[in-house]
Amino acid sequence: MITPSYVRTMARYNSEMNRRVYSGAARLSDEQRRADRGLFWKSLHGTLNHLMWGDRQWMSRFDGWPANTVPNTASPTLFEDFDELRAERIKADARIEDLAGRVDQAWLDADLVWWSGSAKSEMRRPKGPLMVHFFNHQTHHRGQVHAALTACGVDPGDTDLFLVVPPEA
Numbered sequence: 001m002i003t004p005s006y007v008r009t010m011a012r013y014n015s016e017m018n019r020r021v022y023s024g025a026a027r028l029s030d031e032q033r034r035a036d037r038g039l040f041w042k043s044l045h046g047t048l049n050h051l052m053w054g055d056r057q058w059m060s061r062f063d064g065w066p067a068n069t070v071p072n073t074a075s076p077t078l079f080e081d082f083d084e085l086r087a088e089r090i091k092a093d094a095r096i097e098d099l100a101g102r103v104d105q106a107w108l109d110a111d112l113v114w115w116s117g118s119a120k121s122e123m124r125r126p127k128g129p130l131m132v133h134f135f136n137h138q139t140h141h142r143g144q145v146h147a148a149l150t151a152c153g154v155d156p157g158d159t160d161l162f163l164v165v166p167p168e169a
Contacts, residue, residue, distance in 0.1 A: 002128035004103045005168060010135040011100035013165045015093040017142055022048070022086050024149040024156040033082060037148045041141070044148050046076030048085060051141050053078050055092055058134045061114045062127070063099045072117065103131075 025033055025044055033045040041047040053068055053075035060067040070078060079085035108128040116123045142159075149156050158164060 002108050002131060004100075004105060004108065007103045007108070007131055008097075008100045008168060009161075009165055010131075011093075011097045013161055014135060014138050015097060016164050017139075017159065018089055018093055020156045021142055021145050021149065022089060024154040025082070025145070026086070027154050028149075028152060030082060032152060037151070039144045039148060041076045043076070044145055045082060045085075047141055047145050047148075048089070049078040050075040051138060051145075052085065052089060052092065054137050054141075055096065055134075058130070058137075059092070059096065059099070061112055062131075062134075063095070065095070 025048065028044070030045075034043045036042045037044065039047050041050045050072075053070070053072065056065055056068050057072075059065040068075075068078075079088065108126070108131065110127055111124050112127050112130055113122065113124045115121075146156050146159060
């Protein structure tokens with residue numbers, strides 16, 4: 001069962017891991033961040049952009065954020081400038097944590113209805129499992145970024161949840 005506590009913990013984990021990978025990525029040159037590293041979205045820059053795109057897309061459904069104006073296929077180009085992308089990431093993470101603080105069990109149990117460009121149809125699913133997908137998507141692609149940073153000689157630090165996020169008080 002997905003609980004509000006789970007959502008708050010994962011939002012805090014998401015924020016901290018983003019701080020770590022962006023700090024690591026900032027130690028590389030723009031050319032290094034944009035190099036094709038064999039990731040699904042090719043480069044570190046492209047993958048970080050895709051993560052922002054995905055977060056914006058889901059948060060437009062969960063919390064009324066503006067929807068993306070570019071399709072998923074163009075998500076690696078969402079932000080041209082790394083510093084602008086990093087600033088938007090910080091703002092987005094704060095807003096995700098804000099939503100997490102407002103989520104209750106009734107919200108998690110309620111259905112979300114949305115148009116899925118991937119499925120090309122209207123979808124209806126309980127929000128709880130969709131929140132799991134939301135955080136799992138972040139962890140999946142951030143893992144790719146972490147591996148690419150490590151291959152570049154940059155150590156973004158631990159990724160283990162229990163080492164990164166202390167339990168809620």
